Amino acid sequence: MFDKLFKGTAAAVTLGLLTAIPAHAVDLQFYFPVAVGGGAANTIETLTQDYMKDHPDVKIDPIYAGSYQDTITKVITASRGGNAPQIAVALSTDMFTLLDDDLILPFDNYVKTDADKAWLEGFYPAFMENSQVDGKTWGIPFQRSTPVLYWNKEAFKEAGLDPNTPPASWDEMVAMGKKLTKTDANGNVTQWGVRIPSSGFPYWLFQGLVIENGGKLANAEGTETYFDSPEVVSALQYLVDLSTKDKVMEPGILDWGTTPKDFFERRSAMVWTTTGNLTNMHDNAPFDFGVAMLPQNKQRGAPTGGGNFYLLKGSSDAQLAAAVDFIKWITAPAQSAVWTKATGYVAPRPATWETSAMQDYAKGFPQVLVARDQLQYAKAELSTHENQRVTQILNDALEAAITGQKTPQEALTQAQAKADQVLATYR
Numbered sequence: 122m123f124d125k126l127f128k129g130t131a132a133a134v135t136l137g138l139l140t141a142i143p144a145h146a147v148d149l150q151f152y153f154p155v156a157v158g159g160g161a162a163n164t165i166e167t168l169t170q171d172y173m174k175d176h177p178d179v180k181i182d183p184i185y186a187g188s189y190q191d192t193i194t195k196v197i198t199a200s201r202g203g204n205a206p207q208i209a210v211a212l213s214t215d216m217f218t219l220l221d222d223d224l225i226l227p228f229d230n231y232v233k234t235d236a237d238k239a240w241l242e243g244f245y246p247a248f249m250e251n252s253q254v255d256g257k258t259w260g261i262p263f264q265r266s267t268p269v270l271y272w273n274k275e276a277f278k279e280a281g282l283d284p285n286t287p288p289a290s291w292d293e294m295v296a297m298g299k300k301l302t303k304t305d306a307n308g309n310v311t312q313w314g315v316r317i318p319s320s321g322f323p324y325w326l327f328q329g330l331v332i333e334n335g336g337k338l339a340n341a342e343g344t345e346t347y348f349d350s351p352e353v354v355s356a357l358q359y360l361v362d363l364s365t366k367d368k369v370m371e372p373g374i375l376d377w378g379t380t381p382k383d384f385f386e387r388r389s390a391m392v393w394t395t396t397g398n399l400t401n402m403h404d405n406a407p408f409d410f411g412v413a414m415l416p417q418n419k420q421r422g423a424p425t426g427g428g429n430f431y432l433l434k435g436s437s438d439a440q441l442a443a444a445v446d447f448i449k450w451i452t453a454p455a456q457s458a459v460w461t462k463a464t465g466y467v468a469p470r471p472a473t474w475e476t477s478a479m480q481d482y483a484k485g486f487p488q489v490l491v492a493r494d495q496l497q498y499a500k501a502e503l504s505t506h507e508n509q510r511v512t513q514i515l516n517d518a519l520e521a522a523i524t525g526q527k528t529p530q531e532a533l534t535q536a537q538a539k540a541d542q543v544l545a546t547y548r
Contacts, residue, residue, distance in 0.1 A: 146180040147443045150206035154192040154428060155185050164463040172450055179443050200224045205435040207444040210428040213251035214504035216259050217343045219431060221506055226432045227257040231445040240449055243470050247425050250501035254342065260429030261448055262469035266397045267423045267492045267499055268329050274409040276301055276312065276390035287413035291359060294416045298369030301390040314369035316389035317360065321377030323519045324503055324512055325426055326393050329415045330356040332422030332500050343505040344547045348515060349537040357522055357529035374523060395426060396492035399465030403486060412488035414495045421498035427466060467492045506547040514539045
């Protein structure tokens with residue numbers, strides 16, 4: 122009798138404890154491409170905390186993985202070691218790399234309802250070009266960008282140029298650049314007309330010139346490149362001529378990372394860089410500046426850029442379902458507006474721009490609309506199978522031409538031959 126009472130009491134106590142203790146949270150790891158700390162990391166931290174408050178059954182651990190290169194390396198290493206994160210933000214151009222290693226899942230598997238379909242179809246088509254292949258969606262646009270032209274309105278006025286009229290064409294950029302280039306009494310240049318960085322991501326800004334010249338660097342399937350086409354060769358010749366012939370740009374390899382500082386300190390009156398620098402420019406430029414679409418030659422154009430969300434293989438169904446739900450939440454208009462305002466990246470969904478938060482932001486800072494409006498002319502960023510190898514081949518060719526080691530034609534002909542060897546397997 123005592124045993125029965127004891128067992129009954131114990132069972133009741135156990136049941137009560139089980140009822141009082143919530144179910145174990147679904148744990149998610151989220152690899153994010155930024156160094157520890159800083160504005161982007163703080164914003165991601167805030168957003169993930171907000172999500173967890175509304176979803177107490179989900180625990181998200183944001184891991185700040187360093188640069189984009191650091192992040193993709195860590196994602197691949199962890200995945201191969203059987204410890205893949207559920208979510209990673211990596212470059213949109215890493216799609217083929219992740220597919221080649223069979224590391225990611227298509228989001229189409231999780232698109233079930235009409236609301237899901239509306240969400241997936243609600244991104245700008247230009248950003249989806251680097252997110253879809255073979256009829257499936259492998260990446261979700263998040264911190265996306267295009268390059269834009271920034272110009273110093275004070276420098277324009279001092280040079281006798283209309284401070285509110287940036288160059289609209291290649292020829293105008295050269296003509297204005299000559300008026301903006303200043304020298305001291307000894308003939309040393311103190312202010313260059315224009316700066317197009319050629320380190321870090323040289324192919325990306327160069328691709329802007331290629332698109333404007335009516336060319337393209339690769340096909341959509343990532344199996345062919347066109348590095349030695351006439352449009353690509355003449356675009357590189359124009360880039361080289363800015364320094365060697367027109368004398369409006371500092372010669373040699375120009376550093377990507379110091380470009381905003383170069384602009385702030387008036388060493389260049391116009392610079393090409395990412396719209397991801399927009400908030401930095403807004404907060405730190407000591408003069409009035411403008412933002413413009415890249416100047417056209419045969420047409421308007423720019424490459425898209427930046428990072429996508431990827432869904433990694435190797436996790437439970439519950440984890441993957443929670444990961445997709447988080448990605449849907451953080452790319453929704455309200456959260457996307459918070460991210461765009463904090464970073465300057467282009468909100469990847471038209472619906473974000475329709476929120477009152479973004480409309481108010483754009484009224485006070487209309488420059489933020491330039492990259493959005495440029496999307497109608499934008500094309501997919503260079504992305505191929507074995508993308509890092511192929512991109513490095515092109516970057517090496519650009520460096521050889523910019524530093525005068527080879528002519529643009531020589532450099533790009535050799536680059537195309539090397540790219541053909543790498544990609545032959547995938548055709």
